[in-house]
Amino acid sequence: MATSKNMTPELLSSQGRLKGLHLVATGDAFHQGWLNMIEKATEEINPGVFRIKDTKNVQNEFLQEEIPEGISKNPETNLILTAEVEDYNRVHHLIILPSFETAYNMRKKLKGNLDSDGRPRIRMSGAEIQELVLENGCIMGPSHAFTPWTSIYKEFDSLMDCYSEIPDFVELGLSADADMADRIEELQETPFLTNSDAHSPWPHRLGREFNEIDVKNISFPALVRAINDRKITANYGFDPRLGKYYHTACTKCYQQFHPEEAIKMKMKCPCGGTIKKGVDYRVEELATWNEPQHPTHRPPYIHIIPLAEIISLSYNKGVTTKFVQRKWQNLILKFGDEISVLIDAPMKNLAEIDSELALRIKAFREKTLQIKAGGGGKYGEMIFNKNEEVTDEVDYKNENSTLDSFLK
Numbered sequence: 283m284a285t286s287k288n289m290t291p292e293l294l295s296s297q298g299r300l301k302g303l304h305l306v307a308t309g310d311a312f313h314q315g316w317l318n319m320i321e322k323a324t325e326e327i328n329p330g331v332f333r334i335k336d337t338k339n340v341q342n343e344f345l346q347e348e349i350p351e352g353i354s355k356n357p358e359t360n361l362i363l364t365a366e367v368e369d370y371n372r373v374h375h376l377i378i379l380p381s382f383e384t385a386y387n388m389r390k391k392l393k394g395n396l397d398s399d400g401r402p403r404i405r406m407s408g409a410e411i412q413e414l415v416l417e418n419g420c421i422m423g424p425s426h427a428f429t430p431w432t433s434i435y436k437e438f439d440s441l442m443d444c445y446s447e448i449p450d451f452v453e454l455g456l457s458a459d460a461d462m463a464d465r466i467e468e469l470q471e472t473p474f475l476t477n478s479d480a481h482s483p484w485p486h487r488l489g490r491e492f493n494e495i496d497v498k499n500i501s502f503p504a505l506v507r508a509i510n511d512r513k514i515t516a517n518y519g520f521d522p523r524l525g526k527y528y529h530t531a532c533t534k535c536y537q538q539f540h541p542e543e544a545i546k547m548k549m550k551c552p553c554g555g556t557i558k559k560g561v562d563y564r565v566e567e568l569a570t571w572n573e574p575q576h577p578t579h580r581p582p583y584i585h586i587i588p589l590a591e592i593i594s595l596s597y598n599k600g601v602t603t604k605f606v607q608r609k610w611q612n613l614i615l616k617f618g619d620e621i622s623v624l625i626d627a628p629m630k631n632l633a634e635i636d637s638e639l640a641l642r643i644k645a646f647r648e649k650t651l652q653i654k655a656g657g658g659g660k661y662g663e664m665i666f667n668k669n670e671e672v673t674d675e676v677d678y679k680n681e682n683s684t685l686d687s688f689l690k
């Protein structure tokens with residue numbers, strides 16, 4: 283459900299390569315139909331890591347030409363089995379699996395209809411799912427930990443209210459970053475993962491967030507070791523203000539409210555819609571400290587946004603238009619993959635191809651862009667025109683509240 287039929291294992295891999303990723307998570311690994319497709323398309327090259335068997339016939343509709351010789355290319359993108367599940371408190375958990383065999387063993391034990399949806403609803407608690415996960419040699423942590431509908435912190439004030447063991451990691455989600463999460467004392471020891479899910483293979487969907495991990499020969503055990511030994515060397519993710527749930531807002535008309543005002547209104551918008559608490563406010567409630575306290579093992583968190591989104595905004599054209607896709611393709615053909623364009627390519631070389639776009643990418647690298655924060659299910663927006671009078675402040679009704687300071 284809710285996923286494009288083009289989202290095949292082959293396209294996940296070939297798109298991942300253009301993005302510049304070495305390993306992509308399959309998602310939905312408890313779904314029989316999806317498991318069949320992955321098993322058919324791949325071979326295991328290292329324990330728990332799967333390569334597409336036949337890449338010759340994979341038509342990548344997002345890149346019509348071959349990347350020219352001499353441009354450094356990501357050799358291949360392999361897959362690892364993962365699944366997100368929903369427990370009976372409507373809390374989402376991310377599970378990383380060592381093998382197909384484990385997926386099949388766990389299918390027998392997880393209580394719920396596993397084939398109705400890629401992210402099944404399980405009639406078990408978080409702790410019961412965790413016990414099963416540990417018995418089967420998987421690793422697990424809460425997904426998009428702060429979002430208002432289906433996350434651990436919408437339901438509980440502490441990880442241990444949900445689990446019986448400390449989870450292997452916490453997935454931050456698009457509306458939070460390490461500066462926010464490191465204001466919460468109980469998360470100090472826990473590694474953060476920055477992942478995003480893609481329901482279609484469009485370049486602006488796959489790999490919106492990703493992790494850089496120091497590991498030589500990637501396998502499931504090596505990945506687990508790297509996470510346990512704090513070998514995540516960088517988290518790449520959205521500026522949290524761009525996420526859908528950063529500020530408190532109505533889920534119907536998206537009007538943003540001051541959190542205290544919203545509570546007074548019993549979370550009901552005048553339009554009739556429901557107001558959802560923003561991630562920023564939830565973090566404020568949970569925070570131990572006013573400023574982030576990064577533990578020494580915490581890697582840098584680097585703000586990033588898909589290249590196609592930057593092109594789309596620069597030229598004011600839809601992100602799925604031919605125009606934007608052509609520009610995207612030209613840059614990929616020149617630099618080999620998207621991450622190289624966004625992070626590594628010298629400004630001079632970018633400016634030679636497209637000076638306007640180079641300025642935008644520069645603003646991103648230097649964190650000088652202005653952002654109109656998202657909320658209520660609507661993504662935030664980037665604003666490039668510096669002359670425009672736009673800030674990330676919310677149009678609050680109650681201007682005098684003491685909570686204003688943290689929302690700026």
Ligand SMILES: [Zn+2]
Pocket residue numbers: 366374425426432
């Ligand atoms: Zn989820």
Ligand SMILES: [Zn+2]
Pocket residue numbers: 532533534535536537551552553554555556
């Ligand atoms: Zn409303």
